[in-house]
Amino acid sequence: MMREHKMFSLILYVLGFLLLWEWLLPLEQVTKTSEVQYFIIFVVASLLLNFFHAPWYITWPLKTAFILFALYAIFSEDMGGVLWLSQFIGEIKVNTAMIFSREWLDLSPLYRSLLFFLLLWQITYLLRYWLMIKRKIFVFYFMTIFYIALLDTFTQYNGDHAIVRIVIIGFILLGLLFFKRVLESEKMNGQHLLLRRWVIPLASMIGFGVVIGYLSPKAAPIWPDPVPFIESKAENMGRSGISRIGYGVDDSQLGGPFLSDDRLIFTVATPTRQYWKIETKDTYTGKGWIASNQTANEAEEIPYGEERLLDDIGSNSNKIQEAMFNFEVSYSHVVRPYGFLSIEGETSGFLRYDPRLDKLTSYSSDLNEVRLPSYTIKYKPPSYSMQELKRTKGILGGADFSKLQEQYTQLPEELPERVHRLALELTGEYDNWYDKALAIENHFQTGEFSYDQTRVAVPKDGQDYVDQFLFDTKRGYCDNFSTSMVVMLRSLDIPARWVKGYAPGQYKGASGDGNRIYEITNNEAHSWVEMFFPSLGWVPFEPTKGFNNPTNIVQDEQTGSTSEAGLEEKSSETEDKQLVEKEAEEKENPDKANEKDAKAGNFYYQQWAIVGFAVILIVLLACVFIFSRNYWIPRFWIRTYRIKKEEEDFTRAYGILLKRLGSVGLKRPPGQTLRSYADDVDRHFNTTDMSQLTKRYEELTYSRNEDSSHWDYSKELWENLMKKTMNRMKKE
Known part of the structure; x- marks a missing residue:
């Protein structure tokens, strides 16, 4: 009697495992997981422990030990056990904080694998409960069918054969458990003999039904494919919802609120404070920015280590500096300072420079984009003469300048005329481009405008993004300010373009080699303005309220005979003084720091890590009490x-x-x-x-x-x- 009971339980566990196995088979196709065998072994071991009724004080340590072993085998990369364990604990802390900051898509693979192990742990416990106590498996059976159907619909996984297997296994389980419940409720004698007699016709009926269903002709689907409709709705919902701040590539639809994000992107050691540039856009659509195809220059390849000056830097006597980047979140695009000369950090591959976007992208030797975890950039910090800046007063001459002016003064025909009238009103008293730009820049620093990331409107159909900000809302973040300044400059036939990258970051002190350490988080994702001067090239401007432009302007308007070396030394001293004053101001008035509204919640984000650990501890204790x-x-x-x-x-x-x-x-x-x-x-x-x-x-x-x-x-x-x-x- 006992032997037959054990055999029946073993059959139920085997069928339950086969049903759960269908959850694991698609992982290699729909995810980047290549170590599925560890999950399968864990499931088998958990079910065996349940089958032999091992007490919790044995199963818990065994399962925990196996999970740690599996994670170490997959992610350690030959790292020592103690060192890996320390790194593991640190990663748990960081990813737990990310969960509470709702950055679920950026969780590390190790943390996701840990969560999946815990999920399998819970499912194997529930399987025991459904199979051996409740004698009901329909909920899990339905969840399995739904899971495979979702993967088959929205991923490359083909679930045709999986559905057939699930139907066979599920029907057998449902039949066995139903008959077992009947026998137990009626308390009939010879239950196992009756059960064996029930299995034969049950298997025959299921097998016959599957064969007939497989061989029968299939009708074409009568409903249209829902995927395109769902995807289009998801895109619309994404645009109307609240996004998370950070660097992105699609700028065609600007506007809407943002949530701050304190996640560290990279750390840089450099002697100068500056913006970190990624790319530019040149075509304003009335809703956002796209890159045009007006440039005749093709993308060029730049080998690592080869010097190529990409930016006009004004004075050529500036000393070459180095910026050493270490990325927590790596990208294929290169984050660079103004005055870029060369990049080192890779022994193979190359950089591809796209003049259309003024953007550098890293490639491997096999022509695939590659993400660089660290690199060092040599650059010449730019400095611009005030005399040269104020020298430009009219339309550019020459064929090349004329083409450039046409490209970078583009505006949509539907731009409201009052935008141009406002630009004329602000700049009418000035005769040079630089003073006009300063007048527009200063206009945004008045109390009329406010910096805000949450209460930011999205332009309606037929409404211009800049016009809405300048005359209706007057509330927004860097995209609103920078786009508005570019459009106003262009309305005056002054070449200007929109720039994306990161603000200078948070100063963290000096390093031993005399460099300054800056930490750049997603909150520092930023946009600003570049304006073209014939003798100087593209010069950055900063219209966003609460931000300080780190560009070095040499005040030589009154002292034209001053040597460039003396001016450079003076400007360097001025920069150091400004930096010290800025750091003191940030300590005394934290509300005036870069991304001041975004930074207000940093303290709370840091505390969420502690809260997260407390919640996990409470959940684990609750699980112990429940199990x-x-x-x-x-x-x-x-x-x-x-x-x-x-x-x-x-x-x-x-x-x-x-x-x-x-x-x-x-x-x-x-x-x-x-x-x-x-x-x-x-x-x-x-x-x-x-x-x-x-x-x-x-x-x-x-x-x-x-x-x-x-x-x-x-x-x-x-x-x-x-x-x-x-x-x-x-x-x-």
Whole structure:
């Protein structure tokens, strides 16, 4: 009898494993997971421990040890065990903080694998509960079909054969469990003999149905493919919702609120404070920015280490500096300072420079884009003469300049005229381009405009992005300010373009080699303005309220005979002084730091890591209590009622016993008398305790015989039955 029971349980576990296996088979195709065998071994081991009824104080350490071993084998990269464990704990802390900051898509592969192991741990426990206690598997069966259907619809995974396998396995499981429930409820003798007789026609019917279904002609789908519709709706919802701040490539639709993000992107050691440039855009559409195809220059390849001056830097006497980048989140595009000369950090491959975007992208020798975790850039910090800046006053001459002016003064025909009128009103008293640019730049620093990342409007159909900001909302972030300044300059026939990258970052102190350390997070993602001067090239401007332009302007307007070396030294001293003053101001007035509104929540984000660990600890403790409830719940009630002697206590204890019996599969059917139910329980446990206890309960309830509830004897019967329910759970 016991042997047949074990064999039936083993069959159920095998079928349950095959059903769960269907969850693991698609992983290699739809994810980057290539070590599925560890998950399969974990599932098999967990089910075997359940089959042999291993106690929790054995299964928990074994499963935890295997998870750590598997993660180490997959992600350690031959790292020492102690060092890897330290890194593992640090990664858990960082990713837990990311969960609470809702940055779920950026979780590390190690952390995702850990979460998947924990999910499998829970599912294997639920399988045991569904198969051996509830004798119902329909919920998991339906979830499996839904899971495969989703993968088949939205990924490259082909679920045709998987669905057939699931149908076969699921129907067999449903049939076996249904018949088992019937036999147990009817308490029929020779259950295992009847079960074997039931299996043969069940398997025959399922096999016949599958063959007929497979061979039958299939009708064409009558519903259209829902995927394009769903994807289009998702895009629209994404545009109308709240995004997270950070660098992105699509700028065709600007506007809408942003959430701040304190995630570290890179750290840079450099002697100068400056903007970190990535790319530019030249075509304004009325809603955002795109890159045109007007340039005749093709993309060129630049070998690593080869010097190529990409930016006009004004004075050529500036010393060559180095910026050493270390990325926490690496990209294929290169983040560069103004005055770029060369990049080092890779022994093979090359850079591709796209003049259309003024953008550098790293490539491997096999012509694939590659993400560089670190590199060093040599550059010449630019400095611009005030005399040269104020020298440009009119339309550029020459064929090349004329073409450039046409490209970078492009505006949509639908641009409202009041934008141009405002630009004329602000700059009418000035005769040179530089002063005009300063007038527009200063216009955004007035109290009329406010920096805001949350209450930012999206232009409606037919409404211009810049016009809405300048005249309606006057509230926004860097994209609003920078785009508006570019458009206003262009309306005056002044060449200007829109630039994307990162603000200078947060100063973290000096390094041993005299460099300054800056940390750049997603909050530093920024856009600004570049304006073209014939003798100087593209010069950056900063219209966004609350930001300081780190560009070095040499004040030589009154002292034209001053040597460039002296001016450079003076400007360097000025820069150092400004930096010290800025750092002191940020400490005294943190609200005026870069991305001041985005930084206001940094403290809270840091505390979320601690809160996250506390929540995980609470969840783990809750799981321990839930998974071990069969161990502590009956013991808790036994210890509680040992010291109670009132008649109401006996009534409550009897009610608790009834609930406990129902939770272990001995539920009292509706309409059954207590005496009949007590006889069923006694037959199951091969005892008379339940009948005696029920008799005493009825005497107390109906005849009010208080002696009947005396705990000297009733307590012993009650405790015996409570302990038997514990033993029944262990056997299951």
